[in-house]
Amino acid sequence: MKLKYTTTVWLVLIIVISSLFSCKKYLDETVYSNIAASNFWANKEDALSGLYSNYALSTEFGAHNRMFFVMTDMLSDDMDDEYSNTEAERRQLQNYNFSPFNSYINNSWVALYKSIAQSNVIINKVPNISSMTANDKNIIIGEAKFLRALEYLYLVQLWGDIPLDTISVGSIEETKMLKSPAATIYNFIVRDLKFAEDNCSDAPLELGRASKWAAKSLLAKVYLTMAGPFSNRNTEYLTLSEAKLKEVVNSKRFSLVPKIIDYFDINKKGSSEMIYDEWQIGDASGDIGSFMHRNALPSSISDPAITQLKTAGYKAWSPTPDLWSNFKPQDDRLKMYFSYYIKKNSNGTFGIQKYNVPYIAKYVDSTTVARDAKANNLPVLRYADVLLMYAEVLNELGTTNSEDGNKNQYDYLNMVRQRAFSTSPSTGKYNNMSFTKIQFRDIVMLERRLELAHEGQRLFDMKRTGTFISGMTALANNTKALLAGSPVPTYSIAYPAGVYPNPTGKTPYPAGTVVFTADFLKNTKTVPPADFQFVMPIPGNQIQVFDIGQNKGYN
Structure with missing residues (x-):
């Protein structure tokens, strides 16, 4: 069964979301309504409708909007904007000369906090529904916490220190927009995902919903991010990441589809490789679907x-x-x-x-x-991603998977490579232990770049490994040299x-x-980011309303 984006759900989305969160000026300027305190949250059907609305809102920064690619792949060395000659704000982002008032920056911030706000409502309202069983409540709360963790992960990777909002608000005075340190945000994400892995269903109850395996996979990625850059990796977080990745791999619940293009075939969605996708159904009116x-x-x-x-x-x-x-x-x-x-x-x-x-x-x-x-669909977590993360972690720790035939980093890397080189397997396979630890880092990061191209992963991979500024500078310098x-x-x-x-x-x-x-080369990036542009500026109109404080370098 697919996730139910029915007319009823969209009506709930319009009524509940707009009324709940219009009090927050970083979301909207309209008058607040008290529907959040009404009898809407009365039964399991209401809780599910609220959850479906949460899933729908989560696509506003993803599959249903161009913001995701503008704010991820276009800021990396993977994607150029061919249309930006007529889109000044996209050109500014591509050339790293944007201001805090860039609408893509503001709209991304707004979309992510809207989804978080809906998660907060679910997490705070569902426990009070007396007609629901504890198990049903925890499944829905677990999925809402998974979505909240995902949105906070995007926010903290893009902006660094950000406001941590965990409650449903009833008036503008209740809204607190003080920044929390990035470390606090990551720890909060971990807590949400631990709850999600313990309480989400073993398999998605409907296609498009998160399972405990999605929570485990995302938690592994969060730990890997918390492990820090290549120059100073934290073994404790690497070990935590390895444990979660091992659970996913050893579960044998997932496998690579024979041809990668099959993963993106809309007639073959929900394959054995999918761990979590942002699900899109499309409709004739153009109101619901992927951009x-x-x-x-x-x-x-x-x-x-x-x-x-x-x-x-x-x-x-x-x-x-x-x-x-x-x-x-x-x-x-x-x-x-x-x-x-x-x-x-x-x-x-x-x-x-x-x-x-x-x-x-x-x-x-x-x-x-x-x-x-x-x-x-927009892939958020697929098995190829897990295999490549596992290869990366095993290389860092120098360990193998004793429960899977003592496979090592080369085995898991080659699983992805062998599919990619189906007609030339000898070219695609790396011989065991043929690289140093440092060389293997470069190999696996390149493989992630190629395999996960234009899935919103590259920017965050560069940031978490400490290669963002140096990599983007090298790209810009190389492009200028070629054009000259x-x-x-x-x-x-x-x-x-x-x-x-x-x-x-x-x-x-x-x-x-x-x-x-030569037009192919002429459209690419020639301006690298400055060091302070490792994080984005807090949107200017948010600072005008709330005393959040601007990120360093953007004042």
């Missing part, structure tokens, strides 16, 4: 013989040439994750139509015309005969090479 399709795909699909797409996109985003160049030609992901708008010319040849750069093909939905109502050369480099990919030009294509084309012009 990822429209922002990644070309704005013209004039040749129906080439593509099954029923609607175009905005061609807003593309991979950076640096990311592209790190894929080996034999890597299946190069052709599965990216595609190109190719049209058959009148003389029978094939060529790039209108666009000179690849587009992101992970989030293709060819089933509906409404461009804002696509059914693409003559001629500016071009990039290409060779295809054998009979290969589709994109994952949903109908008509194969002859063997040949697709060449991207």
Whole structure:
């Protein structure tokens, strides 16, 4: 059964959420209502409706909005904004010259705290519903705490010290917006996830809901983040992360799908690899659905013989040439994750139509015309992510999994690699113990970059390992050097005969090479972040209302 985003739930979302949280000026300016104290929270059906609303709100920073990619992948070395010549605020973010009043920064903050506020209501109201069993209460509270932990994890990684809101408020005077240290936030996240792993169901009660395994996987990632950068890793947190990852791996509940593109096929959602996705259903009106399709795909699909797409996109985003160049030609992901708008010319040849750069093909939905109502899920936690985290931790600790045939870091890394190099397994497999500990760090981080490209992971991986500033500086300097050369480099990919030009294509084309012009490089980043931009500025309009205090460097 899928998560129920029914008309009733959306009505509950409109009534309950807007009335509960409009008192907070960082959310809205409208008048507060007392519905939170009314008889709404009377039975299990009410509690479930509130939970469904929480899941819906959690997508406002994710699958249902472009903010997630702008605030994660676009700030990393993985994604460029092709549309930002007409989107000044996105260009500012890409070039690291943004102000605290950038609307993407403010809207992301607002969306995350809205979801947290709904989690708080559930956590505070559900215990008082006398008609529910203790088990039913704890499942719902556990899922609300999982969602709250996830949102706080985004917030603390993006902003550092942030306000910690744990209560339902009834008036503007009750709202406290004092900052808590990042360490306090992480400890709070851990407590929420420990409750979630103890109380969420063993398997999702409906597709789109969190299980205890999602809580364990996220907790492992939090511990890995708390372990600190490569230069000064905390063994205690690495050990805690290893224990949770081991539980997930040894449970044998999850496995990699045979082809990675199957994970993103909207007709194959809920696979054995999925641990937790932000679930999207899509609808004809465009009110409920993923925005990822429209922002990644070309704005013209004039040749129906080439593509099954029923609607175009905005061609807003593309991979950076640096990311592209790190894929080996034999890597299946190069052709599965990216595609190109190719049209058959009148003389029978094939060529790039209108666009000179690849587009992101992970989030293709060819089933509906409404461009804002696509059914693409956003992966939050999938088994490949867990395997790569486990490989990273085993390398750091120098341990093996005695309950899984004494597998080591190479075994788990190669599981992901062997799928990626299905036609060239010898190229994809790393020989056992062929790298030093430090070399393996680079290998596994590169593999995470390639495998999880454009899933919002890269920025946070760079931050937690202490490679964000240095990595982004290297990218900017390398780009400037390449642009200063003559001629500016071009990039290409060779295809054998009979290969589709994109994952949903109908008509194969002859063997040949697709060449991207210098525009591919010219759109990438040439400005690195300053040291203080490791964290984002507190949104300016929040500071105008609440005396939060601005992050260092943005005053």
